[in-house]
Amino acid sequence: MSAMIVALLCAAAFGAGLVDAIAGGGGLVTLPALLAAGIPVPLALGTNKGQAVFGAVTSAASFWGRRALDRERALLGFAAGFAGSWLGARAVLAVPVRPLRIVIIVLLLVAVTVVLLRRNVRPRPHSFTPGQARAALIAIAVVLGGYDGFFGPGTGSMLVIAFATVFGDSLTRASGNAKIVNLASNLAAFTLFAWHGTILWRVAIPMAVANATGAATGAHLAVRNGDRLVRAVVVVVVLGVVVKLAVDLLR
Numbered sequence: 001m002s003a004m005i006v007a008l009l010c011a012a013a014f015g016a017g018l019v020d021a022i023a024g025g026g027g028l029v030t031l032p033a034l035l036a037a038g039i040p041v042p043l044a045l046g047t048n049k050g051q052a053v054f055g056a057v058t059s060a061a062s063f064w065g066r067r068a069l070d071r072e073r074a075l076l077g078f079a080a081g082f083a084g085s086w087l088g089a090r091a092v093l094a095v096p097v098r099p100l101r102i103v104i105i106v107l108l109l110v111a112v113t114v115v116l117l118r119r120n121v122r123p124r125p126h127s128f129t130p131g132q133a134r135a136a137l138i139a140i141a142v143v144l145g146g147y148d149g150f151f152g153p154g155t156g157s158m159l160v161i162a163f164a165t166v167f168g169d170s171l172t173r174a175s176g177n178a179k180i181v182n183l184a185s186n187l188a189a190f191t192l193f194a195w196h197g198t199i200l201w202r203v204a205i206p207m208a209v210a211n212a213t214g215a216a217t218g219a220h221l222a223v224r225n226g227d228r229l230v231r232a233v234v235v236v237v238v239l240g241v242v243v244k245l246a247v248d249l250l251r
Contacts, residue, residue: 020055087146140159
């Protein structure tokens, strides 16, 4: 892989870290970029986790330090997200490559739809008992953690939507709470992919530095009215990759 391609992937990782820290959905930039670079699907999924985990740590630490999340939910959400992601990552390693391409196309389209609909989310009040709240948190973290381990892109946005609609979190607080579950799911998948040797370290390490830099920048920026441009870029990139994968399937 040429130095130019790696540099472009690092640029994508920086942008993904920036976007992910603010609104979620950074994987919709990096995974399509890795696939467009010609990296096989299993290695692209593993390398994507290899570079994303460092940005997830940076972003979660920033939200934790600013107390922009619910700390009493953090431990349970982390544990459930880790367990779900571990199961999801094990599942994706067992899927043959050709059917996996079809699954990737479908999930990319679903993830893009979620990102496009995210602007319409409004926090709703809730009236859970403590037991119901814990059960809801476990269900959200396990299911979306499992999705993150199996695929990934769009998980942050889905978590924000879930926490805002189920728990009534403000979007800012929902974003902070989402970072804890997302950190857990990234760590679980990263560990499993690294163990199975499906991470291209020569690509993942420079992308990780760029992703963490973007995440640190995004977590400290009060970015306003930028969602429209982000959504437009994400949709164009993802649809381009969907077309590419579909053409590959027909060859």
